[in-house]
Amino acid sequence: MGEVTALNPVLRVAQALQEPKVVTEKRDAAWKLYESLEVPRLEKTDLRRVTWDVGEFEATGAEVPEDVASYVQGIEHSCALVVDGVVREIRLSDEAQAKGVVLVSIHDACTTHAEVWNRHFGAIVPADDSKWAALNMALFAGGVFVHVPRGAELEHPIEVVYVWTGRPFSACSRSLVVTEPLARLRYAETTFAKGGERFVNSHVLEVFASQASSIQVATADEWRKGGMHFVTRRAKTENDAEVDWVVADTSDGQAVELVESELAGQGSRSFTRVMGLGHGRAHVEITASMRHVGRHTESEISMHGALRDRANVIFRSRTQIEKGAVGAGSEQHDRMIMVDGTARADAIPMLLIDENDVERCGHAASVGKIDPLQVYYLMSRGIPQSTAVQMIIWGYLRDTVEALPSDAMRQIVVSRVERELAR
Amino acid sequence: MSKPDFVIRNLHVQVEGKEILKGVDLHIRGGEIHAIMGPNGTGKSTLASAIMGHPHYEVTEGEIWLDGQNVLEMSVDERARAGLFLAMQYPAEVPGVSNANFIRTALNARRGEGNEIPVLQFHRRLVQKMKELSIDPSFAERYLNEGFSGGEKKRNEILQMAMLEPRIAILDEIDSGLDIDALKIVANGVNQLRSDNIGFLIITHYQRLLNYIVPDVVHVMMQGRIVKSGDAKLAEELEAKGYDWLKQELGIEDETVEVEA
Ligand SMILES: Nc1ncnc2c1ncn2[C@@H]1O[C@H](COP(=O)(O)OP(=O)(O)O)[C@@H](O)[C@H]1O
Ligand SMILES: [Mg+2]
Numbered sequence: 001m002g003e004v005t006a007l008n009p010v011l012r013v014a015q016a017l018q019e020p021k022v023v024t025e026k027r028d029a030a031w032k033l034y035e036s037l038e039v040p041r042l043e044k045t046d047l048r049r050v051t052w053d054v055g056e057f058e059a060t061g062a063e064v065p066e067d068v069a070s071y072v073q074g075i076e077h078s079c080a081l082v083v084d085g086v087v088r089e090i091r092l093s094d095e096a097q098a099k100g101v102v103l104v105s106i107h108d109a110c111t112t113h114a115e116v117w118n119r120h121f122g123a124i125v126p127a128d129d130s131k132w133a134a135l136n137m138a139l140f141a142g143g144v145f146v147h148v149p150r151g152a153e154l155e156h157p158i159e160v161v162y163v164w165t166g167r168p169f170s171a172c173s174r175s176l177v178v179t180e181p182l183a184r185l186r187y188a189e190t191t192f193a194k195g196g197e198r199f200v201n202s203h204v205l206e207v208f209a210s211q212a213s214s215i216q217v218a219t220a221d222e223w224r225k226g227g228m229h230f231v232t233r234r235a236k237t238e239n240d241a242e243v244d245w246v247v248a249d250t251s252d253g254q255a256v257e258l259v260e261s262e263l264a265g266q267g268s269r270s271f272t273r274v275m276g277l278g279h280g281r282a283h284v285e286i287t288a289s290m291r292h293v294g295r296h297t298e299s300e301i302s303m304h305g306a307l308r309d310r311a312n313v314i315f316r317s318r319t320q321i322e323k324g325a326v327g328a329g330s331e332q333h334d335r336m337i338m339v340d341g342t343a344r345a346d347a348i349p350m351l352l353i354d355e356n357d358v359e360r361c362g363h364a365a366s367v368g369k370i371d372p373l374q375v376y377y378l379m380s381r382g383i384p385q386s387t388a389v390q391m392i393i394w395g396y397l398r399d400t401v402e403a404l405p406s407d408a409m410r411q412i413v414v415s416r417v418e419r420e421l422a423r
Numbered sequence: 424m425s426k427p428d429f430v431i432r433n434l435h436v437q438v439e440g441k442e443i444l445k446g447v448d449l450h451i452r453g454g455e456i457h458a459i460m461g462p463n464g465t466g467k468s469t470l471a472s473a474i475m476g477h478p479h480y481e482v483t484e485g486e487i488w489l490d491g492q493n494v495l496e497m498s499v500d501e502r503a504r505a506g507l508f509l510a511m512q513y514p515a516e517v518p519g520v521s522n523a524n525f526i527r528t529a530l531n532a533r534r535g536e537g538n539e540i541p542v543l544q545f546h547r548r549l550v551q552k553m554k555e556l557s558i559d560p561s562f563a564e565r566y567l568n569e570g571f572s573g574g575e576k577k578r579n580e581i582l583q584m585a586m587l588e589p590r591i592a593i594l595d596e597i598d599s600g601l602d603i604d605a606l607k608i609v610a611n612g613v614n615q616l617r618s619d620n621i622g623f624l625i626i627t628h629y630q631r632l633l634n635y636i637v638p639d640v641v642h643v644m645m646q647g648r649i650v651k652s653g654d655a656k657l658a659e660e661l662e663a664k665g666y667d668w669l670k671q672e673l674g675i676e677d678e679t680v681e682v683e684a
Contacts, residue, residue, distance in 0.1 A: 372478055377515040380475050381529035381583060382503035391528065395519025395566070 009054050013085075013139050016059035017107050030127040030137035037131040044314045044346060045256055045285050050228040051198045055169030057141060061086055062165045068192050074408050077156035078103055082173055083163045085141030095156060102147035103158060106174055109145030116147055116178055124206035124236050124262075132230035132256075136202040140174035148183040148213075157186035157218070157405040162203070166196025166226060174204040179213035181238075186405040188218040190412065195224035195253070207235035207243060211265065214242040218404050220413050223251040225280060231257040237268035239294070245272040246403045247288075250416040252280030252311070260289040263297035263325075274303040275400035275413075278311030278343065279420045285314040292325040298359075299329075304400065305336040306393045307343035308420055317365075318350040321358055329359035336367045339393060339421075390421045426453030427490060427506065427590035427622050434485035436466075436473040443469040443680050445647040446485070451591060451622040458625045458633055460658060461644035462666050464679035467626045468512055470644070471595045475509040476502055489591060504533050506590030510580035510597050517567040522579065523549060525567050526586050533587060552585045555615070557608050573600040581612040588616070593624040598632040610635030630662035643669060645678040 010031045014024040039047050062084045064072075072081050072089070078096045080103060081089040087105040096103065102113060110117045127137035144160050164171040177187050189205065209215050215235065223229040229251075235243040243261050261270035272288045290299035301317040317332040336345040347365040370392055378388035397417060404410045429451040436444035443466050451457050459467055473480045474487060476499040487494035489505055497505060517525070526549065531539045540548075549563060556578050568576050577597050584592055594613070598606055613623065613636050625636060633641075633655065641657040642649045643666075650673055651657065661669065670678055 371515070374515045374517050376476075376478055376499060377511070377517065378520075378525070378529075379499040380503055380509055380511075381525070381587065382500050382532040383529050384500050384532065385498070387528065387532070388500075391520050391525070392517060395517055398519045 009057065010138050012057045013141050016057060017141060019107055020110060023110055026122065027138045030134045033127055034131060034134035034138050037134060040131060042256065042285070045283060050200070050254065052200050053198065054135070054139065055199050057085065057139065057169045058167070059086055059141070061088060062167055064088065065163065065165060065192065065194065068161065068163050071190075071408065071412060072161055075159060075406070077406060078158040080144045080160045081163070082142040082144075082160060084165055084167050085171060085173060087142055087144070090144070093156060096154060096158065099152040099154060100149045101152060101154060101158070102145065104145050106140070106143040106145050106176060109176070113145060113147060117145065117176070120178055120206060120208050121176055124208060124234050125204050125232050129232065130230075132200070132202040133204060133232055135170070135200065136172045136174055136204045136232070139170060139172040140204070142173045143175040145175070146177040146185070146187060148179045148185045150180040151182045153184035154186065157188050159188040159190060159406065159409065162189060162191045164193045164201065164227070166194040168197050168199065170199045171201040171203070176206045177215065177217070178208045179210055179215055181211040181213055183210070183213040185214075186216040186218065188220070188405055188409060190220045190409060191222060193223045193227070193229065193253070195226040198226060198228075200228045200230070202230040203232070205233040207233070209235060209237045209241035209243050209268075211238040212240040216244045216246065216405060218246040218409065220248045220404065220409050221251060222249070222416060223253040223255040223284070225253040227253065229253060229255040231255060233258065234260040234262065235270070236262045237265050237270065239265035240267045241265055242269045244270065245288070246400060247272070247274040247286070248400055248404060248413045249274070249276045249284065249286065250413065250420065251278065251284050252282045255284045257284070257286045258289060259286065260291065261299065262291045262293065263299060264293045266294040267296050268294055269298045271300045272302070273400045273403060274315065275397045276303070276305040276313055276315065277308070277397065277417050277420055278305065278313035279308040280311060281309070282311040282313060284311070285316070287316040287318055289318040290320065290330060292319070292321040292328040292330065295325060296327040297325060300331040301333070303334045303347070304396055305345060306339055306397060307336065307345050308339045310342050312344040314346040314348065316348040316350060317363070318352070319361070320352040321355050321361070323354040325355050326357045327359050328355065330361050332363035332365070334365040337370050337393065337396065338367070339370065339389065393421055425490070426619050428452055429591045429622055430486070430488040431474070432486045434470070434473065434487065435483045436469055437481045437483050438469065438479055442483070443647050444473065447649055449624070449642070449649070451624060453590070453622050454619040455640065456617070456623040456625060456636060456638045457640045457642065458627065458638040458658060459642045459644055459649075460628060460630070460661060462628060462678050465644045466647040466680050467644055468595055469647075471509055471593050471626060474593060475499060475507060500532070508584050508587060508589030508592045510577075510584055510592070510594040512595040512599070514568050514576055514580060516569045518569050520567045521564050522567055523563040526583055529583070530586060549586065552582055556582055556585070556612050558582060574602070574605045577601060577609060578605065581609050585612055585616060589621065591622050591624070592616070593626070595626045596628070597625070598627055598629065606632060607635060630658045633658045645670070645673070645675055647680045650675070
């Protein structure tokens with residue numbers, strides 16, 4: 001048995017991070033769960049053929065890729081840099097420091113901020129959420145803990161840059177964001193997932209919005225081809241809290257992503273907007289999900305996708321209204337445009353309503369080609385066809401891009417989109 | 424620059440396999456204003472769309488020439504860059520593309536690479552033209568035609584025309600849905616552009632607009648053909664006596680494009 005333990009991936013991570021025993025126990029339990037769970041059958045993504053190889057974690061830092069280094073250098077607000085599961089840099093702005101905001105590594109937080117950490121870590125995305133949530137809990141390495149005290153309103157965002165350089169082990173980053181009552185925060189995650197080795201990656205973000213606090217969570221992801229990326233981002237709201245998601249995805253790899261708000265508190269709200277540009281041979285499945293539990297909760301999901309090449313992108317908007325969520329209201333709009341005829345798009349709206357007394361429940365979904373009459377109109381003013389198409393697609397994605405919280409983030413998404421549209 | 428010279432010969436156009444235009448001839452030179460009048464459903468918009476190269480309209484016979492260039496061999500954007508402009512009856516809405524960005528991109532496409540208009544100069548001109556057309560400055564950053572009222576769309580078409588300075592401008596029912604004040608503003612926009620460097624084709628089924636923009640030639644369209652041409656007086660006559668008078672004179676029973684059963 002001793003030899004087996006020496007090769008145990010959990011031990012490798014735990015030893016490298018030198019963390020308290022309680023955390024390693026959580027990992028062990030999660031690993032057992034991970035191994036016992038069957039590979040789930042997803043309707044739109046065949047997981048039987050994907051790799052579940054986790055490799056061997058190494059905490060010795062990889063080189064920070066040049067594009068990432070210059071991106072991080074340009075960030076003026078509070079930020080953290082996580083490379084291959086290792087927190088490399090944390091910068092807290094004067095504003096955030098003055099307001100008592102905490103930004104530390106998720107590993108340090110379990111001792112330095114044990115009380116809040118214990119209350120929420122693993123409570124929003126528990127290990128038994130899915131096979132990949134179990135994997136993340138077992139092997140999580142790299143990520144931050146953000147805590148905003150009562151009433152603190154942050155003007156500038158906090159951004160975490162996650163980098164996977166494609167080294168031969170699973171990336172299982174994990175962060176936890178907690179706002180106390182009446183606090184305001186914009187939290188952002190920008191990912192650089194380089195292509196390369198085939199490993200299974202699982203990223204988790206847990207967000208807890210206490211009473212009447214408000215959080216915008218913005219993400220700019222680019223899962224490049226190579227690994228299999230699972231992403232679970234979930235927020236939970238107390239009474240009158242608001243969580244708004246802004247998701248910009250420009251992947252060409254394989255990813256299964258969940259963006260979810262659990263509207264637990266009465267009168268809480270969530271608005272999710274997703275912009276996806278699939279290209280190459282991307283197989284990306286994004287589920288934006290709202291679970292209404294509290295009374296008079298409100299949600300809206302708006303997903304816009306544009307697809308190039310042989311990309312296969314699935315947008316699912318899922319609204320669940322639990323029994324007791326009296327007076328809940330929700331809207332969904334999904335729209336996908338296939339720029340190239342070789343792409344495949346699925347827009348799947350789902351409404352699961354267990355409460356009779358609901359306010360409104362609208363949904364609209366469409367998949368189509370770019371409108372030829374819009375192209376004609378722009379061309380009739382002298383604009384060449386390729387430019388016209390770019391302008392229209394761009395116009396259709398831009399609201400989400402403009403909602404991103406910083407110039408740096410907007411610019412990186414703009415450059416990712418333009419790179420793919422200009423071809 | 425020489426005066427624009429625009430010639431249409433024996434134009435036949437089909438929509439969805441149905442022949443709508445059955446031989447149209449026109450000759451418009453710089454400095455001239457031609458009006459095409461006619462009841463609804465007689466093929467006026469079809470003519471405008473076919474000239475611009477709308478994808479639903481297929482030219483089956485005939486020729487279109489602008490300044491000696493064969494228009495039918497050009498793509499839609501090439502036609503525009505050659506100097507054709509169509510103010511559309513139902514312009515498309517394009518969310519996410521601002522009016523100003525659209526017009527600037529169009530103008531620069533027309534001027535060509537290396538000859539782009541400086542941004543400040545562009546905005547000065549845009550603001551000026553918008554003022555002349557009584558368009559609220561906020562419309563520069565509004566998304567193209569999205570949520571515009573009928574009248575706002577019409578004025579926006581005229582704004583684009585004023586900014587792009589075409590050689591041949593076709594205005595399709597630019598007067599429909601406009602109140603008298605808006606009509607005067609639009610007419611004034613057209614009259615300001617009037618010069619030897621531009622020729623106009625104004626499509627309308629009321630004479631009202633022609634009180635403010637006096638045409639040199641008036642054509643009447645019925646059954647997909649020009650059935651009568653004259654000077655400005657013809658429009659007045661039509662206003663006074665109605666189209667029925669002309670139908671009787673020409674022995675036409677149904678003026679619309681016949682559809683074979
Ligand atoms: N896109 C189209 N699809 C089908 N029929 C059309 C289309 N455009 C025009 N038509 C037909 O062509 C005829 C002339 O229409 P149009 O040119 O719009 O007339 P006008 O502008 O004079 O009112 C009508 O019978 C109309 O139904
Ligand atoms: Mg018409």
